[in-house]
Amino acid sequence: MKKLNLTKDQIQKLSLSTIGFVVLLYVYFSFFLGPLNKSRDSMLASINDLQRKVAGSKNEMTKASNLEKQASTATTRFAALKALSPEGAPIAWFPPRIKVFFANQQIDKATARLENSSVYKDADLSGWMRYSWFLDLPQTDFSTTGLAIAALENSEPLLSITHLNIHAIGDDPQFQQVSINATTAIMKR
Amino acid sequence: MALHLNLLHEEILEQRQRQRDPLKIGMMVLGALGALMIVYYLWNAYKTLEIRNRLSAVQHDWSKVEPKVTAAQKRSAELNNIISTTKVLDGMIDGRFFWAPFMEKLSRCVALNAQITSVDGLVQDEGKAVIVMIEGLAAGREPRSAAEELRQLLLEQLGQSYHEVKVEFKTLEDLDTLVKIAGDNMAMARFALSVTFNPSEGASKATSSPPPRGRTSK
Numbered sequence: 001m002k003k004l005n006l007t008k009d010q011i012q013k014l015s016l017s018t019i020g021f022v023v024l025l026y027v028y029f030s031f032f033l034g035p036l037n038k039s040r041d042s043m044l045a046s047i048n049d050l051q052r053k054v055a056g057s058k059n060e061m062t063k064a065s066n067l068e069k070q071a072s073t074a075t076t077r078f079a080a081l082k083a084l085s086p087e088g089a090p091i092a093w094f095p096p097r098i099k100v101f102f103a104n105q106q107i108d109k110a111t112a113r114l115e116n117s118s119v120y121k122d123a124d125l126s127g128w129m130r131y132s133w134f135l136d137l138p139q140t141d142f143s144t145t146g147l148a149i150a151a152l153e154n155s156e157p158l159l160s161i162t163h164l165n166i167h168a169i170g171d172d173p174q175f176q177q178v179s180i181n182a183t184t185a186i187m188k189r
Numbered sequence: 190m191a192l193h194l195n196l197l198h199e200e201i202l203e204q205r206q207r208q209r210d211p212l213k214i215g216m217m218v219l220g221a222l223g224a225l226m227i228v229y230y231l232w233n234a235y236k237t238l239e240i241r242n243r244l245s246a247v248q249h250d251w252s253k254v255e256p257k258v259t260a261a262q263k264r265s266a267e268l269n270n271i272i273s274t275t276k277v278l279d280g281m282i283d284g285r286f287f288w289a290p291f292m293e294k295l296s297r298c299v300a301l302n303a304q305i306t307s308v309d310g311l312v313q314d315e316g317k318a319v320i321v322m323i324e325g326l327a328a329g330r331e332p333r334s335a336a337e338e339l340r341q342l343l344l345e346q347l348g349q350s351y352h353e354v355k356v357e358f359k360t361l362e363d364l365d366t367l368v369k370i371a372g373d374n375m376a377m378a379r380f381a382l383s384v385t386f387n388p389s390e391g392a393s394k395a396t397s398s399p400p401p402r403g404r405t406s407k
Contacts, residue, residue, distance in 0.1 A: 010210070017215025024219065028226050033233065040237045043244045050247045057258035064261035064268075071268045074275045081278055124273040142296065150289030158278065160285045160312075167307040185281065 084158055085187035090114070090131055094184070098135060101155070105148035107140045115181070128185050132162075135180040142166065145178050158185040284316045286388050290350065295323075298342040302335050302370060303327045319351075321384040322359070328368045332378035336361055340382060351386035359383050 006014070086093050095112035102110035115132040137145065145166065152159065163181035195201070207213075288310065299305055305325035312319050323343075327335035336358070344356040359381040367374045 013210070014215060017219065021215075021219055021222070024223065024226075028230070032230050036230070036233050036237055040233070040240055043237070043240045047240070047244050047247050050244075050251045053258075054247070054251055054254055057254050057261075060258055060265070061261045064265045067265055067268050071272050074272045075268070077279070078271045078275045081275070122277055124270075124277045127274070128278075142292070146289055146292040146296065149292065150287075153285070153287050153289055157282045160281070160316075161288050162312045164288050164308070164310045167309075173304075173306075185278065 082187055087189055090186050106144055107137050107148055109138050111136045127188050129188055131184050131186055133182050137178040139175045140178055141175055286312045286316050286319055294346045298346055302329045303339050317389050319386055319388055323382040326377055326379055328370055328375040328377045332376050336378055336380040347386055351388050354386040357383050
């Protein structure tokens with residue numbers, strides 16, 4: 001093998017070339033190829049993510065469509081229950097409604113008074129409030145009261161009577177005084 | 190044999206030395222490597238451009254689907270909320286204690302020689318227990334027996350619809366006053382009955398039929 005005799009000048013030039021080569025590699029990988037690969041990787045990740053979302057969205061829409069069919073009974077029922085809570089503050093519409101209701105049942109002088117209201121602890125009823133009412137029927141009779149209570153329990157499904165007191169009026173024993181404590185679930189408006 | 194003289198050997202040597210110049214060779218190698226790198230970079234750039242096009246196509250697809258998906262998700266959440274709320278409300282409705290059937294049964298139990306003066310009922314433990322205090326008067330040759338008949342009838346009637354029925358006298362006392370029933374003077378007794386029962390399983394739904402007759406007062 002032929003021995004390579006390099007002069008001092010040539011060694012300097014060779015060193016300079018090596019340094020230039022290293023600098024070139026550094027610049028190439030750091031400022032050209034590196035950012036390009038990084039950008040490509042992030043775009044691939046975005047594509048995968050979006051493709052997963054698109055695939056998932058088909059499932060989501062199918063599920064929503066199936067749920068819509070399954071929930072038709074519940075939505076109808078919910079709409080009916082919601083319709084029992086008119087717009088406005090319950091104190092404004094509930095007492096007149098009760099008064100009209102009992103008047104239609106031949107019980108005059110019915111009064112309804114709000115005792116208190118509270119929120120439900122159940123998270124599913126976060127949109128509803130519990131109202132406690134005191135209903136006073138100062139003069140009625142047992143038969144009419146029974147009829148009226150049956151009608152009330154049937155027409156107001158969200159009303160629950162918690163306390164019922166019927167007692168004869170001293171001077172006029174054919175009549176009774178009735179007081180009712182009832183709770184209602186009313187939608188927050 | 191002809192003599193061959195190389196008069197340009199110095200120039201030829203210099204030329205050979207120039208050709209073997211390491212800087213020149215290094216520059217050539219660097220140039221070749223640089224060209225390779227540029228080609229590789231361009232190839233990568235082309236690939237990246239292709240991926241960018243794919244990304245924009247997928248983004249376009251997603252932008253078309255996204256509003257529908259968001260609406261579907263919102264509707265699903267709304268429907269689930271409606272279903273669970275309706276379930277809870279239905280549970281509340283079904284768990285109510287209906288007073289009208291109780292009043293109907295009570296009115297059926299009161300005979301002509303008895304009068305109920307007060308009924309005080311309370312629903313406890315979210316509809317799992319009902320406590321009713323009934324006060325009244327009974328008349329007859331044996332007024333206590335008339336009151337006992339009422340108690341037994343009430344126990345029997347309520348037992349048909351409710352569970353764990355208990356009907357007990359709290360007080361039962363004779364009164365000095367007499368009452369005229371069908372032309373005969375009858376003795377009277379005052380009674381107070383405590384009625385407790387569990388309506389949760391056997392409670393019947395409210396019916397639109399009213400109590401057939403009122404008996405709390407004569």
